[in-house]
Amino acid sequence: MMAWWRKSKPGGAANDERPLETAQAAERLLRRLEWTVVRRLDGLLQGDYRTLMRGAGLDLADLREYQLHDDVRHIDWNVTARLQQPHVRVFTEDREMAAWFVLDLSRSVDFGSGTRAKREISQGFVGVLARLLTRHGNRVGALVYGTELEAVLPPRGGRPQVLQLLHRMARRVPEARGTKAQKGMTRLAELLRSAAAMMPRRSMVFVVSDFLSEPGWEKPLGHLVQRHEVVAVRLFDPLERELPDLGLVPLTDAETGEQMWVDTHDAGFRRRFARIAAEREARLREALARAGVDTLELSTDDDLVDAVVRFADMRRRRVRHGRAAAAMA
Numbered sequence: 001m002m003a004w005w006r007k008s009k010p011g012g013a014a015n016d017e018r019p020l021e022t023a024q025a026a027e028r029l030l031r032r033l034e035w036t037v038v039r040r041l042d043g044l045l046q047g048d049y050r051t052l053m054r055g056a057g058l059d060l061a062d063l064r065e066y067q068l069h070d071d072v073r074h075i076d077w078n079v080t081a082r083l084q085q086p087h088v089r090v091f092t093e094d095r096e097m098a099a100w101f102v103l104d105l106s107r108s109v110d111f112g113s114g115t116r117a118k119r120e121i122s123q124g125f126v127g128v129l130a131r132l133l134t135r136h137g138n139r140v141g142a143l144v145y146g147t148e149l150e151a152v153l154p155p156r157g158g159r160p161q162v163l164q165l166l167h168r169m170a171r172r173v174p175e176a177r178g179t180k181a182q183k184g185m186t187r188l189a190e191l192l193r194s195a196a197a198m199m200p201r202r203s204m205v206f207v208v209s210d211f212l213s214e215p216g217w218e219k220p221l222g223h224l225v226q227r228h229e230v231v232a233v234r235l236f237d238p239l240e241r242e243l244p245d246l247g248l249v250p251l252t253d254a255e256t257g258e259q260m261w262v263d264t265h266d267a268g269f270r271r272r273f274a275r276i277a278a279e280r281e282a283r284l285r286e287a288l289a290r291a292g293v294d295t296l297e298l299s300t301d302d303d304l305v306d307a308v309v310r311f312a313d314m315r316r317r318r319v320r321h322g323r324a325a326a327a328m329a
Helices: 019-044 077-083 118-135 159-171 188-198 218-227 267-291 304-328
Strands: 005-007 058-065 087-093 098-104 140-145 149-156 203-209 229-236 248-253 259-263 294-299
Touching (some): 019 118, 019 159, 140 188, 188 218, 218 267
Parallel strands (some): 098 140, 229 294
Antiparallel strands (some): 058 087
């Protein structure tokens, strides 16, 4: 299998911050997100945060006589014909779900060709969404994966839980280059199987990963979808899709640590790189679609406000689709 090469970032050594320092960094990050992102979202979402946690599954709660304000799509025609009086179906929506963040923080998420790495955009998105959810009474939890499943945060509510989550993400730092722990690809299937085993109740699950992994994660993801409402938050960097003309540069495989020099001045090499990247993109999107998950693509040059608004729009479409499907059932 061809390795997935990417440019080495200087200064990629492990972060040696002490726990107190990482806790202070988490507080600073959350405060900045609250002022620069959450406050902007308050106006853009106009208080409609319910769609962030509404499941598509609707359970039949009751039948009652049709009233003028009712949606005609909810009329139960069998009951109407039997009773000779229009009746509508009343549904109970899934609202009591906890939100879980299944976090891939393996070495490849430290890559970024611009000012931010995939890890930073992951922290920002998770921090904003967790804060939005906890502000409205929801509970959030997390599974943190580096070279293996390294931490589990049970679902809790409140701002302290968001701080704990960001603190744990900041503490998860890759080992030094070339160590034994970094050899081999991410085992995303192992993380997804662990997630399924640790979530006994129906939940909202965000799988936040760049999906650079050993094969075989599609089936565990599909199993997770059977029980939970799952969103794949796919992290990527524009340089992973197309290489500019940079001349002779050292590239490092972000998962295995292998290094090589390539001549990006060679137009043929850049075309082959773009073709392989496009093929991988197509396979990944097809695999996520087969698993039945909603997918939010999150680039290192994305604006977090735009990303959360896109997610909210995606959830609204899902809710409308669920209602239409229930009405036609």
